[in-house]
Amino acid sequence: MNLYNQNVEKKNILEKIEQSIRQYFVFPEQKLKNFEINIDEIIKKAANGQLKEYTIDCRPLRNKYFFGERYTYGSRENGLGSERLYPKDTVDRIPNWITNSLINPLIEAKILPKNYVNSVVINDYQPGGCIVSHIDPPQIFDRPIISLSLFSDSALCFGCKFQYKPLRCSTPLLRLDMPRGAVTSLSGFAANEITHCVRPEDVTQRRAVIMLRRVHNCAPRLPTENQISNSHKIFKKIGSVVLNPEEFSKLHLNLLKWQNEGNSFGRIGKRNKNKRNFTRYTANYYKMV
Numbered sequence: 183m184n185l186y187n188q189n190v191e192k193k194n195i196l197e198k199i200e201q202s203i204r205q206y207f208v209f210p211e212q213k214l215k216n217f218e219i220n221i222d223e224i225i226k227k228a229a230n231g232q233l234k235e236y237t238i239d240c241r242p243l244r245n246k247y248f249f250g251e252r253y254t255y256g257s258r259e260n261g262l263g264s265e266r267l268y269p270k271d272t273v274d275r276i277p278n279w280i281t282n283s284l285i286n287p288l289i290e291a292k293i294l295p296k297n298y299v300n301s302v303v304i305n306d307y308q309p310g311g312c313i314v315s316h317i318d319p320p321q322i323f324d325r326p327i328i329s330l331s332l333f334s335d336s337a338l339c340f341g342c343k344f345q346y347k348p349l350r351c352s353t354p355l356l357r358l359d360m361p362r363g364a365v366t367s368l369s370g371f372a373a374n375e376i377t378h379c380v381r382p383e384d385v386t387q388r389r390a391v392i393m394l395r396r397v398h399n400c401a402p403r404l405p406t407e408n409q410i411s412n413s414h415k416i417f418k419k420i421g422s423v424v425l426n427p428e429e430f431s432k433l434h435l436n437l438l439k440w441q442n443e444g445n446s447f448g449r450i451g452k453r454n455k456n457k458r459n460f461t462r463y464t465a466n467y468y469k470m471v
């Protein structure tokens with residue numbers, strides 16, 4: 183493509199992104215302060231062990247708190263489409279203050295549909311924290327995706343490529359300001375056709391975001407605790423796999439992938455050995471299920 187065509191293409195993409203983003207400023211300063219106080223209370227509760235284990239996901243420079251639903255993250259290894267919801271009731275319910283003071287006013291302002299939000303995630307970023315480029319998995323989440331930015335100004339970048347070790351990020355196609363207090367809605371092209379991320383350089387002070395989303399009724403879900411503990415038994419018998427829900431999901435997907443590729447159990451052995459040496463378990467797992 184020549185330079186002229188490249189520029190036209192870029193302009194078209196930018197227009198499509200911009201047309202599918204809306205930003206609103208609906209909460210006065212005092213309300214924003216209250217939201218921030220409430221977030222700090224959640225963090226205190228987490229530190230005091232008052233929240234369910236899977237409500238909390240602590241990572242360097244970025245913690246997540248899941249309410250209503252939690253999901254597994256996609257990985258470069260498993261690719262898009264591998265994300266799953268955790269079993270029902272593994273995380274805490276959506277706090278009342280979020281329903282009453284945030285979701286309901288947004289419904290009244292016609293920014294959110296009624297009875298829409300069933301999944302809330304609070305991301306708490308320290309300076310330099312980030313979220314790598316991704317599309318919120320469409321098999322899990324409906325659109326629009328709504329967020330409220332708090333504590334400090336930041337930015338959401340579209341169309342960046344990340345490189346790892348050391349972490350580097352390419353120039354974004356679009357850098358959207360996310361000022362404190364902005365309610366941002368992504369749908370259409372911005373939500374489905376292009377990745378978004380938060381770059382480390384755009385988090386210069388502590389920042390939090392409250393993500394309000396709807397998970398589909400038919401979204402794929404990890405097996406129940408019961409099934410997981412049964413599979414624990416199965417895998418224990420064979421040997422050496424650590425089975426938290428995330429790993430279980432990955433393993434499960436690998437098993438399905440190998441099966442889809444037409445491998446018969448008897449021949450899995452050495453032929454399909456991957457780096458993690460899961461092959462032996464494949465055969466046995468399917469024998470038991």
Ligand SMILES: O=C(O)CCC(=O)C(=O)O
Nearest residue numbers: 305313329338380391393
């Ligand atoms: O921090 C933000 O504004 C966006 C976060 C995000 O994209 C996510 O948690 O999936």
